[in-house]
Amino acid sequence: MTEQSVAAPTYVRPTRRLGFWRMTLATFIVLGLTAGSFAGWQWWTATRAVASYDPWFASYVDVTATPSYAFESPTTTARKNVVLSFIVAATDDPCEPTWGTAYSLDEASASLDLDRRLARLSQLGGHATISFGGAINDELATGCSNTAKLAQAYTTVIDRYQTSNIDLDIENTALSDSAAGERRAAAIKTVQDEQAAAGKPLVVWLTLPVAPHGLTGDGKRAVEQLLAAGVDLAGVNVMTMEYGESKKLTASMADASIDALNATHAQLAALNSAAGIAMTDADLWSRIGATPMIGQNGTVDEVFGLADARTLNAFAQDKQLGRMSMWSLNRDRACSPNYVDIKQVSDACSGVDQNDQSFSDVLGAKFTAIPGSAPPLTGAADAALKPQATTAPVAIIKDNPLTSPYPIWSADTTYAKNTKVVRNSNVYETKWWSLGDIPDNAALQAFETPWELVGPVMATDTPQVQILLPEGSYANWSPTKIYEATERVLLAGVPYQSKWWNQAASPSATALNGETGPWRLLTAAEVTEKLAQQ
Known part of the structure; x- marks a missing residue:
């Protein structure tokens, strides 16, 4: 059930015209109220922008x-x-x-x-x-x-x-x-x-x-x-x-x-x-x-x-x-x-x-x-707008020499400065000479370890493939021969170049030593150039 309201008697006031000055004053009041409302709207919108400010x-x-x-x-x-x-x-x-x-x-x-x-x-x-x-x-x-x-x-x-x-x-x-x-x-x-x-x-x-x-x-x-x-x-x-x-x-x-x-x-x-x-x-x-x-x-x-x-x-x-x-x-x-x-x-x-x-x-x-x-x-x-990842999702890949972008870390290998290796699905680079230092040793602070984490092994990585040269491309390495700088040799089909005078230093053992070893691997471009000449 709802209540019904009873209208009260209506009182009608006699109409009066506003004089010129009263009309002018009323106009100013209306304009003032309008301007005030607009200013308030401006303040409100500005406040909303400030509230959402996220620099x-x-x-x-x-x-x-x-x-x-x-x-x-x-x-x-x-x-x-x-x-x-x-x-x-x-x-x-x-x-x-x-x-x-x-x-x-x-x-x-x-x-x-x-x-x-x-x-x-x-x-x-x-x-x-x-x-x-x-x-x-x-x-x-x-x-x-x-x-x-x-x-x-x-x-x-x-x-x-x-x-x-x-x-x-x-x-x-x-x-x-x-x-x-x-x-x-x-x-x-x-x-x-x-x-x-x-x-x-x-x-x-x-x-x-x-x-x-x-x-x-x-x-x-x-x-x-x-x-x-x-x-x-x-x-x-x-x-x-x-x-x-x-x-x-x-x-x-x-x-x-x-x-x-x-x-x-x-x-x-x-x-x-x-x-x-x-x-x-x-x-x-x-x-x-x-x-x-x-x-x-x-x-x-x-x-x-x-x-x-x-x-x-x-x-x-x-x-x-x-x-x-x-x-x-x-x-x-x-x-x-x-x-x-x-x-x-x-x-x-x-x-x-x-x-x-x-x-x-x-x-x-x-x-x-x-x-x-x-x-x-x-x-x-x-x-x-939603936050986007900086890179594609990273797939964790087990350390496999056939798929890793760099050699798998070994405790028995000497690594020179700026050498990259893979360990536990991550790539590390040496800050200085290292032998036996575990790259992901959790007990060491950054200044104590020769290794620096570069980033994860990614699904898009490709393994470093050593391009072999056919027998006879260069002379086979001999432990008894003296080698001068720039001389090239083959060892099991892998090409190397001597960086300075050396003797009895196996290329396969010393090429990984970077700056300290007397041998370096030929680059892919150098191997390709040699193959084109044959």
């Missing part, structure tokens, strides 16, 4: 630099996420991706053990973003004029390393080439759509040079091209470095960087508005990244010190930048006393006194993205 920090690592940097063994949380650089076009095929023109993807696996090292980083909860371009060589879009092949080149890299994040580092001629920019934008749109369709959303960041007054005209055009192509651009990362004459003499590197970021923020607001993309102030900051060059910059009087790093980090936290990076993790240490001219930029040290501190810890402080997770999107693909 990330990752240092660049120069993959081809010597000495090689062991990114797969991060010593701090701030070093778990890396941006590996740089994928560029091959010198003989502009549509083939390479690491700095020095290594094809397969060569990087064979010579640098890159695939295995990425697998190890993934095991430790780290994540690798792959960077295309850089300042020196040709970014793929510069020379690859076929958009379909260009898209395939990007996809080859993404699929090879199973990464969910890429970084387009566009500089110099690659930035001024408008046609290359159009191809790049179209290709990236294709790749991003294909990855999304496969359930693997792709995060795309654009890295550009910047001055204290902001992006260059070419830089703004690069942003416009990607937006016009429909690329879901996660953000723009500006290289807060190498300002030259654009930096005021009295400005610190941190001051110049903050000016550059503020100017970039204003420019991106205009660019997104022109593209029909509405963003709050907080949204824009979450789509901006900063990458200083730590320590000594290429311009002699530009030095980005630890004080600059603290100031820039504080600004980033205040504005809630979406990303912080640095060039580079290879350089995040003070130079050796033997390195005399610290004003000359080194790719292995910063050139400043770091007082046992690291730039990565200072710049990465309070950046809270979980190591191993993909950096966040603020665009349409955000809801679908």
